[in-house]
Structures are given as C-alpha cells and as structure tokens.
Amino acid sequence: MADRKTRIAIIYDFDRTLSKSEMQDGFIKTLEMEPDEFWNRSGKLAKEQSMDSKLAYLYLMIKDSNERGMPLSREKLREFGKNIEFYDGVLEWFSEIGKVAEQYDIEIEHYIISAGLKEIIEGTPIYKYFERVYACEYLYDEKGTPTWVKNVVNFTSKTQFVFRINKGEFDISDEVGVNKFVPHDERPFPFSNMIYIGDGTTDIPCMKLVREYGGHSIGVYSGDRSKVEEMMYDDRISFICEADYRKGSRLFDTVSRIIGMLSFGDGLRVQGYNDFKSAEKHAIEAKNKDK
Numbered sequence: 001m002a003d004r005k006t007r008i009a010i011i012y013d014f015d016r017t018l019s020k021s022e023m024q025d026g027f028i029k030t031l032e033m034e035p036d037e038f039w040n041r042s043g044k045l046a047k048e049q050s051m052d053s054k055l056a057y058l059y060l061m062i063k064d065s066n067e068r069g070m071p072l073s074r075e076k077l078r079e080f081g082k083n084i085e086f087y088d089g090v091l092e093w094f095s096e097i098g099k100v101a102e103q104y105d106i107e108i109e110h111y112i113i114s115a116g117l118k119e120i121i122e123g124t125p126i127y128k129y130f131e132r133v134y135a136c137e138y139l140y141d142e143k144g145t146p147t148w149v150k151n152v153v154n155f156t157s158k159t160q161f162v163f164r165i166n167k168g169e170f171d172i173s174d175e176v177g178v179n180k181f182v183p184h185d186e187r188p189f190p191f192s193n194m195i196y197i198g199d200g201t202t203d204i205p206c207m208k209l210v211r212e213y214g215g216h217s218i219g220v221y222s223g224d225r226s227k228v229e230e231m232m233y234d235d236r237i238s239f240i241c242e243a244d245y246r247k248g249s250r251l252f253d254t255v256s257r258i259i260g261m262l263s264f265g266d267g268l269r270v271q272g273y274n275d276f277k278s279a280e281k282h283a284i285e286a287k288n289k290d291k
Helices: 025-030 035-048 053-067 074-081 090-103 118-122 158-167 201-212 226-233 250-290
Strands: 007-012 107-117 130-140 146-151 194-198 216-221 239-242
Touching (some): 025 035, 025 074, 074 118, 090 107, 090 250, 107 118, 118 130, 158 194, 158 201, 194 250, 216 226, 216 250
Parallel strands (some): 007 194, 216 239
Antiparallel strands (some): 130 146
C-alpha cells in the first residue's frame, strides 16, 4: 500500500442523533394521530406476531395511510423530510468539519445507517452530504406506490453496513464482496479511521464494533444523559457529547481532535504496513533463492 491521503468515515444514526425527533412523526401527524399511539400500536403488532419491529412500523405506515385514503408514494415520503427539525449546527456541520479536515489534508466521507426511511432522508437538506444512506426502503411500482419492503435496517443488521463501508463494498445485493477477506490495512476505511455518532440502544452493536477495532464512538444526548452514560459505563462508546453540532461545541471539538490525531496516526499506520510488506517481499525472495 503506497502512501496516500488519509480518509475518514463519519457514520451517523439519524433519529435523535441529527434530528430532534423521529423522522416518521410528520407522517404520523397527517393521520391525526399522536406519535406515541402509532409506536405503541407498532410495538404491539410486532409482539403479537413475533415480528421484526421495523417491519411492523413499515407495514402500519402503508396500512394506516391506505385506510384513510391517503396512500403513500415516494414523493410524499420525501416531502416529510423537508420539515424535519435538526439539532443546532447540523446544517452547517458538514462544511465546518470539512474545513478542519482540509487543515490536516484529510478526506472525510459521511454515511448514515438508520432504521428510519431512506425516502424521508432523501427529502432533507442534508441528504446531499452523504456518500451512502443505509436505511429502510420500500419497493415501488411504476406509479411510485410502495408494494413491498425493499430493505430493512434494524439494530443488529446495522453492523453489516459498517463492514460495507470498511471494505468499500457498498452494493447491498452483493453478499460475496462484504464477506470476502481483505487485510485490515488494505481496506478503504480501516476501523481506526471511523467515527460513529449515535444516541441509543439501536446503535450499540455498531458503536461497540467500531470502538473494539480501534475507531471512535460518540454517544450524543439532548437533555437526559442517563442513556449515554450507561453506554459509557458499559464500554460501548469513547466519548459523551451533547447533540450540539455548532462550531466550538464539545462535539465539534471532539471530532476535530480525532481528525487531528488521525492525521498523524494514520500516516504511521501506513508507513508501518508498507515496511511490513517490503520485509515480507524480501523474506520470500530470500527463501526462494535458498531452494
């Protein structure tokens, strides 16, 4: 592996990590229903049918909207994304943290792994900043009407997408590439070059994975810190920060310091790996001469 520019992947959950509430709340309100009522019904359905909770809410969204004569479409779902309220600084975050990366001559790529709906995220003003968005999706007919669930993302399947980013195997339909062996130091985004930002229990497997393999996991909160403090105590995350993305916030400064650290650490990692490959080559050549 020749010397090359350091690349960092920042991976985000969405609901209550970037946004102040669940992304489906706008849809639920069009049904003249309170979010708690919808989610209680969804949870009850999942329990009664021994059903994945994400599939349950995806089913109810179609069922409830059809029963009220307001069938869903891809465009309607994107419209809900336009009204999502984000935490302070989110809209400016990508530009400002990009300036920090430029100071260290580092490339940053942003990714979302969410159990929410990709179509809603597509309607948000921040969608354009992400290289990939992995989230639940519907399959649509030629009229743009959802007919089936195309992809579902839950708290355990989220780790699959961390590995896809790690290996640069982004195609969800490719089950071979994501499972093939690639030496850690030859992967596009080694775990050490990952920052995972999330807020709750659905993020724990990803946070633990990234942290255990040398990356950095940040638990964010708004108001009550107990959830992220428990994750910190259980060794799931590296840092606790308020969900404030403004320049000068603890979150902004923490990510900036990680970027600065990686600007030196990744160069040493690459140097060490290149030295190992050179030594390996010479050792093989020497053994072949002795034969």
